Amino acid sequence: MAQTLLSIGGSGFVSGTLARRAVEAGWDVTVVSRGQRPLPEGVRGITADRKDQTQFAAALSTCGSFDLVVDCIGYDPEDAVQDVEQFRNQTKRFVFVSTDFVFDPAHRQFPQAEESQHYLTQAYGGKKRQCEQVLLDSDCGQMEWTVVRPCHIYGPGSLLGCLPAHGRDKDLIERMRRGDTLQLVGGGHFLQQPILAADLADLMLSLVDCPRAEGQIFQAAGPDIVESRTFYAIIADLLGVELQIEELSVDAYLQDNPASAPFLCHRIYDLSRLRSVGAAVPSTPLVEGLRSHAEAVLANRN
Numbered sequence: 224m225a226q227t228l229l230s231i232g233g234s235g236f237v238s239g240t241l242a243r244r245a246v247e248a249g250w251d252v253t254v255v256s257r258g259q260r261p262l263p264e265g266v267r268g269i270t271a272d273r274k275d276q277t278q279f280a281a282a283l284s285t286c287g288s289f290d291l292v293v294d295c296i297g298y299d300p301e302d303a304v305q306d307v308e309q310f311r312n313q314t315k316r317f318v319f320v321s322t323d324f325v326f327d328p329a330h331r332q333f334p335q336a337e338e339s340q341h342y343l344t345q346a347y348g349g350k351k352r353q354c355e356q357v358l359l360d361s362d363c364g365q366m367e368w369t370v371v372r373p374c375h376i377y378g379p380g381s382l383l384g385c386l387p388a389h390g391r392d393k394d395l396i397e398r399m400r401r402g403d404t405l406q407l408v409g410g411g412h413f414l415q416q417p418i419l420a421a422d423l424a425d426l427m428l429s430l431v432d433c434p435r436a437e438g439q440i441f442q443a444a445g446p447d448i449v450e451s452r453t454f455y456a457i458i459a460d461l462l463g464v465e466l467q468i469e470e471l472s473v474d475a476y477l478q479d480n481p482a483s484a485p486f487l488c489h490r491i492y493d494l495s496r497l498r499s500v501g502a503a504v505p506s507t508p509l510v511e512g513l514r515s516h517a518e519a520v521l522a523n524r525n
């Protein structure tokens with residue numbers, strides 16, 4: 224019998240990729256969304272707003288149990304509390320999508336281990352850390368949980384670009400084809416380890432059968448550590464154009480854009496913990512993943 228997946232979110236970038244990969248791999252897939260965007264083919268949709276606790280619980284009450292539940296769109300500690308309350312008796316395996324922005328960028332290590340003495344306490348990254356803490360502190364009953372912390376996620380379904388001032392830039396390809404000079408903070412020298420969304424999806428699906436991942440938090444990153452500017456250089460190569468970069472001062476950019484601080488540091492990880500538990504470790508080379516991403520962006524334009 225097919226394994227059953229419930230994804231909270233299912234028509235977005237990460238959640239849509241997860242749903243599609245699961246369908247392709249033969250899973251029986253159900254997704255929760257508010258019904259504002261089309262769902263991937265082959266999934267069963269439940270329409271509910273997760274922020275409406277009563278509606279969410281009622282919509283899921285008749286669904287039976289799932290082999291794996293993934294919360295792709297938990298951003299607030301209340302979301303993680305809701306996950307524990309709803310799913311502790313409805314699934315054996317639960318995965319929460321966090322972020323590598325949980326770390327205080329001023330106190331990073333290279334590579335950054337899963338544990339740190341310096342987490343953010345506010346804004347997006349701080350709230351994701353609070354979600355992780357809910358799982359760490361709760362009685363989850365039969366529900367075995369795992370947290371994944373992706374770094375920059377790229378791939379078909381999203382826009383291209385991994386660093387300000389050209390992070391997820393919808394006009395990136397046009398700019399590069401025109402020969403525009405790209406403005407990258409710090410000249411694009413910050414190190415990154417981008418993860419292809421499909422690899423992240425496969426990693427999460429592999430956790431259904433990975434008992435040693437229970438109660439653990441993992442960095443989720445790709446196989447290649449590169450300077451951010453290399454990300455753009457690969458795209459330039461694919462387009463057959465020359466890459467021109469102008470360096471924006473880190474300090475000046477931070478002064479004007481303090482919320483961008485988590486982008487402006489080296490973001491590199493040691494994946495040995497992930498490897499040691501037998502999960503599907505992301506392996507698509509950045510060049511290959513970016514080729515598929517650029518092709519998808521170009522195909523959407525035609």
Ligand SMILES: NC(=O)c1ccc[n+]([C@@H]2O[C@H](COP(=O)([O-])OP(=O)(O)OC[C@H]3O[C@@H](n4cnc5c(N)ncnc54)[C@H](OP(=O)(O)O)[C@@H]3O)[C@@H](O)[C@H]2O)c1
Nearest residue numbers: 232233234235236237238256257258259260272273295376
């Ligand atoms: N992108 C990155 O580089 C990166 C890095 C690290 C971590 N992450 C994490 O990756 C996740 C992003 O997921 P995504 O790409 O699927 O997000 P997304 O593209 O914003 O899509 C959100 C999905 O959730 C549904 N949704 C939104 N609000 C909802 C609600 N209140 N109730 C029910 N459904 C709702 C949306 O459908 P409707 O609009 O129809 O409801 C859609 O299916 C986040 O957890 C983010 O923190 C991203």
